[in-house]
Amino acid sequence: MRDTKEGRVPMVVIKRLPKYYRYLGELVEHKVERVSSQTLADMMGISASQLRQDLNHFGEFGQQGYGYRVEDLYQEIGRIIGLENEYNMVIVGAGNLGQALANYPNFSKRGFLLKGVFDINPKLIGLKLRDNEIMDIDHLEQFIQKENIAIGIITVPKEAAQEVADIMVRAGIKAIWNFAPVDIKVPPEIVLENEHLADRLMVISFRLKELGFEED
Amino acid sequence: MRDTKEGRVPMVVIKRLPKYYRYLGELVEHKVERVSSQTLADMMGISASQLRQDLNHFGEFGQQGYGYRVEDLYQEIGRIIGLENEYNMVIVGAGNLGQALANYPNFSKRGFLLKGVFDINPKLIGLKLRDNEIMDIDHLEQFIQKENIAIGIITVPKEAAQEVADIMVRAGIKAIWNFAPVDIKVPPEIVLENEHLADRLMVISFRLKELGFEED
DNA sequence: TTCCTCATGATAAGCTAATAACAGACAATT
DNA sequence: AATTGTCTGTTATTAGCTTATCATGAGGAA
Numbered sequence: 354m355r356d357t358k359e360g361r362v363p364m365v366v367i368k369r370l371p372k373y374y375r376y377l378g379e380l381v382e383h384k385v386e387r388v389s390s391q392t393l394a395d396m397m398g399i400s401a402s403q404l405r406q407d408l409n410h411f412g413e414f415g416q417q418g419y420g421y422r423v424e425d426l427y428q429e430i431g432r433i434i435g436l437e438n439e440y441n442m443v444i445v446g447a448g449n450l451g452q453a454l455a456n457y458p459n460f461s462k463r464g465f466l467l468k469g470v471f472d473i474n475p476k477l478i479g480l481k482l483r484d485n486e487i488m489d490i491d492h493l494e495q496f497i498q499k500e501n502i503a504i505g506i507i508t509v510p511k512e513a514a515q516e517v518a519d520i521m522v523r524a525g526i527k528a529i530w531n532f533a534p535v536d537i538k539v540p541p542e543i544v545l546e547n548e549h550l551a552d553r554l555m556v557i558s559f560r561l562k563e564l565g566f567e568e569d
Numbered sequence: 570m571r572d573t574k575e576g577r578v579p580m581v582v583i584k585r586l587p588k589y590y591r592y593l594g595e596l597v598e599h600k601v602e603r604v605s606s607q608t609l610a611d612m613m614g615i616s617a618s619q620l621r622q623d624l625n626h627f628g629e630f631g632q633q634g635y636g637y638r639v640e641d642l643y644q645e646i647g648r649i650i651g652l653e654n655e656y657n658m659v660i661v662g663a664g665n666l667g668q669a670l671a672n673y674p675n676f677s678k679r680g681f682l683l684k685g686v687f688d689i690n691p692k693l694i695g696l697k698l699r700d701n702e703i704m705d706i707d708h709l710e711q712f713i714q715k716e717n718i719a720i721g722i723i724t725v726p727k728e729a730a731q732e733v734a735d736i737m738v739r740a741g742i743k744a745i746w747n748f749a750p751v752d753i754k755v756p757p758e759i760v761l762e763n764e765h766l767a768d769r770l771m772v773i774s775f776r777l778k779e780l781g782f783e784e785d
Numbered sequence: 786t787t788c789c790t791c792a793t794g795a796t797a798a799g800c801t802a803a804t805a806a807c808a809g810a811c812a813a814t815t
Numbered sequence: 816a817a818t819t820g821t822c823t824g825t826t827a828t829t830a831g832c833t834t835a836t837c838a839t840g841a842g843g844a845a
Contacts, residue, residue: 365832367775371768375750389792397752401792402834409794417793418841434771435778449672453665459750459767465774504773527780528773534591534675536613544776546769551675552587553762555650557720557744558681559583560760562651564743581802605822617822618804625824633823634811791842798835805828812821 362410369407370434372397377427389420439464441501445517446508447472447480447487450532454506455482468500473513490517497524504528511535578626585623586650588613593643605636655680657717661733662724663688663696663703666748670722671698684716689729706733713740720744727751 376397380388394401408414408426411433415421431437442460444451447470454460455470470485471493472478480487488496496502505521507514507529514533521529528544531537534552539545592613596604610617624630624642627649631637647653658676660667663686670676671686686701687709688694696703704712712718721737723730723745730749737745744760747753750768755761 362779363832367772368768370775371765371771372752374771375752375765375768391792400834402836403832405792405794406833413794415793416841417839418791418843420792433775435774436771438774438778440774440777449669453669454766456665457766460770463767463770465770503777504770528777530769530773536588536591542780544773544780546773548766548769549587549591550670550673550764551679552584552591553746553764554676554679554681554720555587555590555652556583557746557760557762558651558654558656559586559649561656561719561744562654564758564760579802607822616804618806619802621822621824622803629824631823632811633809634813634821636822787845789842789844791840793838793840795838796836798833800833801831803828803830805826807826808824810821810823812819814819815817 366407366410369399370430373404373407374427374430374434377423377430380423381427385423387420388423388426390415393421436463439466440503441466441468442504442506443467443469443471443493443497443502444506444508445471445490445493445521446510446513446532447474447477447482448508451506451508452482454508455485465504468502469496471496473509490520493517494520494524497521497526502526504530507531507533507537509533582623582626585615586646589620589623590643590646590650593639593646596639597643601639603636604639604642606631609637652679655682656719657682657684658720658722659683659685659687659709659713659716659718660722660724661687661706661709661737662726662729662748663690663693663698664724667722667724668698670724671701681720684718685712687712689725706736709733710736710740713737713742718742720746723747723749723753725749 376393390401390404394404414426414429442465444455444467451470455467460467467485470482470487471490472487473490477487478489503526505526507517509517511533514531514535515537518529518531518537518539522539522543526543529537529539530546530548532548532550534549536547537545592609606617606620610620630642630645658681660671660683667686671683676683683701686698686703687706688703689706693703694705719742721742723733725733727749730747730751731753734745734747734753734755738755738759745753745755747761747763748766750765752763753761
């Protein structure tokens with residue numbers, strides 16, 4: 354079973370896949386059976402060309418003169434994203450954000466299973482967080498290895514973030530999702546996503562300012 | 570005082586500004602006085618060309634044969650982003666994520682001031698969240714107008730997100746930062762940032778899968 | 786069955802962004 | 816003051832993405 358038709362798929366395209374998946378999910382819920390690239394693209398606010406082009410990176414899913422079968426395409430994109438797999442996760446940093454993510458229900462629904470939550474603060478260790486007891490960060494490395502953890506989520510202060518990442522990498526983790534406001538460095542074979550929430554606010558700030566200056 | 574040299578600045582460039590700001594902040598902390606585009610670009614893992622190109626959208630901040638004064642450039646980029654302004658914010662949805670964001674210290678430090686937290690759940694209304702008492706969503710519209718709220722953060726379930734956004738728009742809000750897993754629709758003059766956390770996990774999933782298939 | 790319409794997949798054209806190259810200005814040094 | 820080397824701002828080039836176009840084949844109607 355082949356993943357991509359040929360060559361690498363551009364990152365911009367990959368980032369759009371979850372959006373396609375989301376909109377198709379909506380259509381499935383509404384029992385829509387078929388959809389044309391034009392209709393779907395209009396819903397999403399993109400061009401039909403781009404939609405077709407994107408899909409063609411992965412294969413031919415539509416039929417001329419008919420369009421796409423919603424259910425099929427939905428399943429197909431789920432497969433492309435890899436949602437039929439299950440991944441074990443840990444969260445390191447049981448502060449507000451760590452707790453919020455731990456309680457996020459949509460993750461387990463898609464096969465992302467939270468197996469442990471860690472912190473360095475003795476006051477937090479031992480507390481229950483939904484199904485997970487908060488563990489001492491000293492046990493992190495061993496835990497990752499024993500429980501076959503694929504994804505590590507970092508929600509510690511920025512000073513500790515790189516150190517936590519190093520432990521994860523040493524333990525053989527496959528991917529890191531970092532929420533600390535620093536760019537973590539990891540070897541190239543590790544999948545890394547930096548989530549800089551404060552950066553997003555700054556983009557909003559810039560755009561607000563830009564708008565303000567437009568009144569000339 | 571002019572913002573951009575001419576024309577519109579591409580979104581890709583704008584998205585990089587906070588990153589520049591972050592790295593320059595590090596240099597400031599380490600009391601580094603000057604830096605060349607080459608050095609800074611190496612630190613950030615981008616090309617020196619791109620860095621200079623990006624900065625040239627906004628003006629000339631460096632000196633030939635010398636480089637950039639770290640402190641000056643840091644201030645300058647802060648100004649470009651608009652960090653000298655203050656913006657009032659509200660959070661709607663006092664669940665885990667809403668609470669986490671309410672307690673995020675870095676926002677107020679940059680002039681993003683949380684003025685109120687709202688929810689529809691009677692059990693939550695009246696509770697204290699750091700400095701903010703959780704208010705009934707019925708008072709949201711009035712509050713936005715009276716307190717001159719510029720930015721609305723949405724952390725409600727997806728079913729309620731569009732409705733909340735509509736109230737915000739009606740009340741005259743300037744920007745919306747949406748964490749619900751739907752694409753909210755707002756008039757074009759409203760600055761909108763959709764933050765789809767689950768999407769990020771799917772990108773990680775795809776990349777993990779891609780990596781797995783590379784062992785042929 | 787045959788013809789017509791529709792909408793895909795593929796190719797081409799157009800556009801945007803990233804990298805490379807370079808002339809000129811400034812700093813540093815003697 | 817003169818000279819060398821550095822490093823910017825800018826222009827040129829290349830690469831990457833997006834949009835437009837079109838031939839083709841499937842579906843549906845008569």
